Every structure is written in structure tokens, then in C-alpha cells.
Amino acid sequence: MGMKKTSFKLPLALIVSFGCNNGRSLPFPLSQPFTILSPHFYPKSFCSQSVNGKSRNSTGHRETNDTQMKTQKPISPFRLSSLLRLQKDPTLALQLFLNPNPSSSEPPKPFRYSLLSYDLIISKLGRAKMFDEMEEILQQLKQETRFAPHEVIFCNVIAFYGRAHLPDRAFQVFERIPSFRCKRTVKSVNSLLAALLKNRQLEKMTQVFVDISNYGSPDACTFNILIHAACLCGDLDALKEALRLKEDMVKVYMIKPNASIYTTLIKGFCGVGELNFAFKLKEEMVTSNVKLVSAVYSTLISALFKHGRKEEVSDILREMGENGCKPDTVTYNAIINGHCKENDLESAHRVMDEMVEKGCKPDVFSFNTIIGWLCKEGKLDKAMDLLEDMPRRGCPPDVLSYRIIFDGLCEMMQLKEATSILDEMIFKGYVPRNESINKLVDRLCQECNMELLWMILNSLGRGNRMNMDMWARVVAFVYKENLSESSNLIDSLIS
């Protein structure tokens, strides 16, 4: 890790500065492409071409970027798309998109972006909630005369705004679609309906739905969203309404309910404890020849656990097999979670082993669920072992894994271990919950544990996670204890 810092000075500084502003704004205007980009911005697979052998000079050092770039073929629009696909970091992907050929001949020719590269960068920025940057790219896309964008790009953008709780912006995107020379169909209406549903704007959904004929005829997806909305009301009357929608779609629109519709309904009935009705719907799938999917079974298994009917789970799993429907990670996670809530960690572990045997990979949900319950039972050693095991098992811990362990360690007063986990998570760029840190700091203040306190403040400072609240805490502590040595502590943090 130290190596990086010396050989990639400039890009690393940029990464750090982007990391601190949460990627919300750029340190330069989008209209003026950055000129100091280096090949280090490109994904690993690209870099390796130049790093392996030929670009090292006689002293074994990297040659300057300029030399390297001049010997390299310019990036084609096609190549840009594959590089964008590989670049996981949205900020770096944006740099790449804005300036695909940094040191090419002057003046730079306009780059002929492909529609695919627009699609990729917009999706990446949207997923990362970098909306200002995404809008800039959309603006650029609008000016392209060589092609008209596909509707699916806008469906995605509408969904990003919906997920970010910005339903008004989702609506604006929907209205802007024609200005991109793109025709709106029921697909973008569906995306808009889903975005409104996510934000519980049920009346607006109705308004949109009554105008749907301007864009096409509602399809199964439309009805799934409407049925989902009805299920949210959470009472049996609403569910009767949901069932009526299912009948209407057959009678009025001649659309056959699909597995997604059934899954939504089954989830709705499970949610109000009407398991028998949920099972009846599953049977209806069989009689009306809708292929059963694991989603239906996952929903039912989760409900069986919630309603204290875990003895029936093995029967359901057997039936799944008979119907040619294999349990997947989500199904296993429902079982793992169920066992944990029953305080049966042994079974949870067994299920995790079983899923691996059957070729099904545990995901971060599987691990975090078990780690969480190990923490609740005070088995911090085992929780830590499992956390450390995660990368080897192909599932690196996420921010929540760390938060769960950190809170567990604090709860058990294992403050030294908590301090080192905190350092590790900050190093990885994961943000701990403020309340958790405050609690730990307060406990250390009570104990007057200067050593750990100092370590924590250092970790926070290094990760740029010091805030006014933490300062106030430390200063209050220093004054209260009237500690002479702590002036060093503050000095060292300020510098």
C-alpha cells in the first residue's frame, strides 16, 4: 500500500480529494477537460499492458506519462466503452470519459463517443448518485446528432432519481425524453410509476396511469407496480383490490399474470399474515401454468419463519426440488435469517455450509446476518473470525459488516479491538456511525484511556472524519480533566 503512494502521487491525491467531497462536485468545470490525466486512471487491465516490461527505463523506474502516451495508440470509441465497463470507480470513469486521449496531438479532434459509452457513464454516475455530473453528460448526449438515445437510458435515470428520493426530478426526466429525439413508451411510464411508488406518491401514480394511453397500453410490469402499490396499504380490502387488478388485466387487457405478479401478491398476503392465501396463490401458479420461481419460495419460507412455522420449511424445500426450482442465495439467506432469529446459530452455520456444497455463494447478507447474531450472543471472537474469513470466501466485508463488528465490540467493552477495527474501516474508506464513535470515545474518556483515545483521533484525522462534534467532545474532556499532556494531543491533531 505504501508503494502506491510513491509511484502514483498525482492520481492518488486526486482520488483522495474526490473522496472527501463525496464525489458530489468536481474540482474543475466539466467543459474544460482536465489536462494532467495519466494512464494510471485507466483500469488495471489497461495499465498492465504498459507496465509489464517495455515501459520501464534502464533505472527500473517508470517513464514519464508523456513518453508513454506518445507510444500508445489513441483510444477508439469502441475501446472507451470496454474501459468504462472495467472501471468500477465512477469518478475515474468520468475522467476517462471526458478525456479519453489526454496527451494526443494538438488540437484534439472531437471524440466520436458511441451511444454505448454514454449509456455506461450515465449508469455509473447515476448508481453513484453523482447527479450533477450525470446531468452534464445528458446535456452532451442531447447535442449528439449522430444518433438518438434509446429509451432504456431514461428508464434508468428515472429509476436513479426514484431511488434517491427525488421523484420530482424523475418526473422532469420523463418530460424531457422527447427533447432527446426519443419516443416515450409504456416502459418509461413504468419507470416513472415505480419511482413514484418508491416515494409513496400514490395520487401522482394515479394521474400518470390515467394518461398511459398516450404512450401505449399497460403491460404486466405496469400492473405489477399497481398491485404492489395496493399491497402497500397493508389491509385485506386493499389486497382484494390488488386481486381485482389481477383479474382486470386478464379480462380487459388480456395480459396473463406472470411470476412477478404472483410474487408481489404472495408477498403482500404474507405481509398481513394471510399465509394460507399466499399458499393458495402459489397453487394457482401451478394450475395456470406459470413457472414457479425461487422468489416465490423465498418469500414463503421467510413468512413461515416469521409466523413460527419453521417445521414446514423442509417440506417446502422438497417441493421446490420436485418443481424443478433450485434454491438460490436469497432463499438460503431467508433460512439463515430465520434460524438466527430463532437463536439457532448452529443451524444457520449448517445452512451456510450446505449452500456452499450446493454451489451457491453466500453473499454479504449471509455473512452479516450471522456476524450480527454472533455479536448479539457476545461471541466476538467468532464474529471476528468470520469477518476475517470473508475475503478468502469471495465476499469482502462491506461497511455494514464493519459497523456490526464495531458496535458489537463496543457493546462488550472490547475497546482496544474496537479501536483497531475503527482504524481498519476508516482506512478502507468506510464511514462508521457517529453515535458509535461517540459512544466509544465517551467510554475511553471515562476510563481516561489516553492511548486509545489518541489512536482513535489519529484514525479519524487520517480519514478526514473529524467533525465539530468530535472536537467539542475532546476539548470538553481536556478541560474537564485539565490534562497537560492532552495539549500535545490537540497540537498533534491540528498540525
Add this chain to the structure above:
DNA sequence: ATAGGGTTAG
């Protein structure tokens, strides 16, 4: 992901 199963912490 055009919608769509499991929800891990507070």
C-alpha cells in the same frame, strides 16, 4: 432491472 423474492445495524 421496465417490476420483481431474502433485509444484515440503528
